[in-house]
Structure formats: C-alpha cells, structure tokens
Amino acid sequence: MVLPNILLTGTPGVGKPTLAKELASRSGLKYINVGDVAREGALYHGYNEEHECPILDEEKVVDELENHRAEGGVTVDYHGRDFFPEQWFHEVFVLRTDNSILYKRLETRGYNEKKLGDTIECETFQVLYEEAMLSYKEGVVHQLPSNMPEEREDDRNQILRWTEQWVKAHSPGLVTGWSSYSTRLVASLANSSLLGLGLLRRPRATGSATSNPFWASEALPVQSSRAPPSPAEPPWGRGLVEPHTEAFPALAGVLTGPPVDQVCDTEDSEVDRASPVCGHRGHAGQEATPSPQVAPWVLPLGSPDSGEKPGSLGTCALSADLALRFPGLSAHL
Ligand SMILES: Nc1ncnc2c1ncn2[C@@H]1O[C@H](COP(=O)(O)OP(=O)(O)O)[C@@H](O)[C@H]1O
Numbered sequence: 001m002v003l004p005n006i007l008l009t010g011t012p013g014v015g016k017p018t019l020a021k022e023l024a025s026r027s028g029l030k031y032i033n034v035g036d037v038a039r040e041g042a043l044y045h046g047y048n049e050e051h052e053c054p055i056l057d058e059e060k061v062v063d064e065l066e067n068h069r070a071e072g073g074v075t076v077d078y079h080g081r082d083f084f085p086e087q088w089f090h091e092v093f094v095l096r097t098d099n100s101i102l103y104k105r106l107e108t109r110g111y112n113e114k115k116l117g118d119t120i121e122c123e124t125f126q127v128l129y130e131e132a133m134l135s136y137k138e139g140v141v142h143q144l145p146s147n148m149p150e151e152r153e154d155d156r157n158q159i160l161r162w163t164e165q166w167v168k169a170h171s172p173g174l175v176t177g178w179s180s181y182s183t184r185l186v187a188s189l190a191n192s193s194l195l196g197l198g199l200l201r202r203p204r205a206t207g208s209a210t211s212n213p214f215w216a217s218e219a220l221p222v223q224s225s226r227a228p229p230s231p232a233e234p235p236w237g238r239g240l241v242e243p244h245t246e247a248f249p250a251l252a253g254v255l256t257g258p259p260v261d262q263v264c265d266t267e268d269s270e271v272d273r274a275s276p277v278c279g280h281r282g283h284a285g286q287e288a289t290p291s292p293q294v295a296p297w298v299l300p301l302g303s304p305d306s307g308e309k310p311g312s313l314g315t316c317a318l319s320a321d322l323a324l325r326f327p328g329l330s331a332h333l
Contacts, residue, residue, distance in 0.1 A: 003028055003073030004166045005088055006159065009081055009132060010095035011123040013105040015146040016077040019095065022156050023075055027163060030068065034078035037064055051115045058083035081132055091162060092136055094129045095146040095155070 006029065008016050017033055024031040034056075038044060043061050044054040062083060068074050069088050076084070081092065097105070102123055106116050122128065132141045144155040 002167070004090035004163060005069055005072060006075045006163070007081055007084065007089040007092045007132075008075055008077045008095065009079060009092065009128055010146070011097070011102065011128055012079050012119050013102050013109070014095035014097045014123070015152065016079070016095060019146070019152055019155055019159075020075045020077045022152070023159055026156065027160055029073050029075045029163065032065065032068055032074050032076045034061060034065075034076060037061065051118070052112060080128065081135055086135060089136070089140070090166060091159075092132050092141045093155070093159060094132055094141060094143050096126070096129070096143050097123065097146050099124060101147050 006023075008020050010016055017031075020031045020033070023029050038054075038056055038061055041060070041064055043057045043064060045057040046055040047053070048055050062085070065074075065076065069076075076089070078084075081089075099120055103116070103120060106119055111119065129141070129143055142158075144158065145151045146155065
C-alpha cells in the first residue's frame with residue numbers, strides 16, 4: 001500500500017511530536033523527528049550561542065531522510081520547512097498554539113529569555129505558517145489548533161481521514177489478464193488498497209485474439225464492500241474521452257466505479273496456461289511483488305497460447321490508452 005508523506009510543522013512547543021507519535025500509533029505512518037535524526041547522526045555544523053543549540057547541517061539531514069521519504073508513509077516533524085524539497089510532502093500541517101499557552105509550555109523547558117522571546121514572536125507573526133503557504137501549492141498547507149488535549153484528538157482524526165482519502169485516491173488501478181499468473185498477482189495485491197479491478201477475458205465464443213485485437217472484451221463485475229470514493233474527489237476518470245474499443249468503456253467503468261476489497265475469479269481456464277507476454281515484473285511461476293514506489297499501475301498481460309508477440313493482443317495498447325486517459329494510472333509495458 002502506498003502511503004503519503006506528511007510534514008508536521010510549527011513553532012517549538014506547539015506539540016508536534018506529541019501528535020506525530022499518536023498518529024504513528026494509529027496508522028501505518030512512520031514518525032521521523034528531525035531533531036532525533038540530527039542528534040543520532042551528529043548532523044550539525046556549529047553551535048548557536050544565542051539560542052544555546054547546535055546548528056543543523058541541512059544538506060546532511062536531507063540526505064539522511066531521502067530513503068525514508070522515498071518509501072512513503074512518513075510523518076516528519078520539524079519547526080521549519082525551508083530546506084526540504086517541496087515534492088517530498090503531499091500534505092503539510094502547521095500546528096498553532098495561543099501565545100499565553102505556548103509561553104507556559106516553553107517556560108517549563110528552561111528556554112533562556114532570548115530564545116523564549118524569539119519563539120513567541122515566531123508564533124505571533126505566524127512565521128512558519130506563512131513560510132509553508134509560500135512554499136507549497138494551494139490546498140496543501142493546513143493549520144491545526146493545538147491548545148487543548150481535545151484539539152489534539154480532532155487534529156489526529158483529521159489527518160487520519162485525509163490520509164485515508166489519499167490512499168484511496170492513489171491505490172493501484174490494476175488491469176490484468178486472465179491467467180494463473182494474474183490470479184497470483186491479484187492475490188498478492190489483495191491486502192493492498194485496490195481501488196478498482198478489471199479482470200479481462202476473451203469470451204470463449206468470440207474468435208481468435210487476432211480477429212479481436214482487444215481480446216479483453218469484458219470487464220467482470222467487481223464486489224464492493226467499501227464506501228465509494230467521495231464524489232467531490234473522484235480518484236479516476238475525470239476527463240475520460242471517447243472510448244474506442246469494447247474493452248475500454250468496460251474498464252473505464254471498473255476504474256471509475258466503487259473500490260473493491262475482493263477479487264473476482266472464474267473457472268474459465270481457456271487461457272489459464274498463459275504467462276504475461278508484456279508484463280515487466282516477471283513471468284508465470286514468479287511471484288509478483290508490487291513496488292510501493294510504483295503505483296498506481298497497470299499490468300498488461302496477454303495470452304501466449306495464440307503464439308503472438310507482445311502487444312499483438314492489444315493489451316499493451318489498451319493499458320497505454322488507459323494510462324493516458326486516467327490521471328495517475330501508469331502503464332509498464
Ligand atoms: N493539544 C495539546 N493540548 C495540550 N497540551 C499539549 C497539546 N499538544 C502538546 N501539548 C503539550 O505541549 C508540550 C510540548 O509538546 P511537544 O510535542 O514537545 O511540542 P514541540 O516538539 O512542537 O515543541 C508537551 O508538554 C505536550 O504534552
């Protein structure tokens with residue numbers, strides 16, 4: 001399952017790690033505290049006498065975090081954002097605390113006068129919020145109040161809801177052929193968050209693959225036990241244009257339809273011997289493991305029982321077509 005990366009930011013004392021740890025304990029999001037990472041790796045290049053703290057070596061921190069970030073599903077906690085590449089984060093949450101409350105929290109930390117004053121000023125002038133607003137596209141940055149424990153619960157639930165939406169919208173759109181390979185592949189994906197599943201087949205009665213280049217002429221009904229994606233944010237299908245094959249509209253229907261938890265199967269064994277002719281992830285007999293970095297994706301499969309070359313069955317063309325028309329769906333041919 002692919003998970004988003006979140007930046008949790010805000011002035012020191014607003015409650016970033018407190019919230020981030022709660023999030024981590026209730027979701028698959030991994031918590032990364034930049035301060036801890038820097039301490040563990042001694043990623044500093046000096047000391048700030050005035051604020052009595054080491055100075056972060058930002059380049060080294062970015063290098064250190066790159067692998068985690070690339071895997072996805074991290075919540076990074078830091079009082080700033082300026083040195084993180086913009087594309088690292090899918091959503092940015094800025095925690096905000098009223099000055100009087102923040103002052104009390106910081107006092108108990110033993111901040112010196114200068115550091116305390118600067119920190120309060122930073123919150124008063126909403127420096128981190130404005131910085132974030134300037135650095136990210138509209139709609140990415142959200143403010144969350146962090147004064148009372150009850151607010152923390154609301155904040156946590158809001159982030160979890162948003163994460164769930166994101167996961168649904170970025171789950172694999174899988175187009176698969178009709179083979180033992182595909183059945184195994186689908187089984188390996190069954191626990192991931194499948195948004196739509198098109199199982200394709202050439203009906204027994206209709207001629208050969210050659211006479212029907214789009215052999216995948218039928219999209220099987222899918223079982224659905226999840227709520228459909230919010231109509232306000234359809235994950236697929238916006239801007240879909242003139243379907244030109246039999247298979248395309250059927251698949252489009254599957255991809256734009258409600259998400260599925262269950263995989264449908266059939267006893268039709270006509271092409272059960274099939275191995276993928278243009279899948280890039282392996283051949284019949286090998287387990288296919290979806291890469292979390294590459295999703296959503298399409299696995300084009302063909303039936304080699306016709307002895308045809310990859311692509312001649314139309315699966316590559318169909319997948320490429322779908323990928324072109326569905327934003328976010330990629331085809332690996
Ligand atoms: N929503 C909240 N309501 C009340 N206290 C909070 C809230 N969030 C955090 N705190 C408290 O504020 C203090 C600072 O929180 P912390 O998570 O260490 O913040 P930061 O790392 O952003 O400086 C902690 O004592 C924490 O328990």
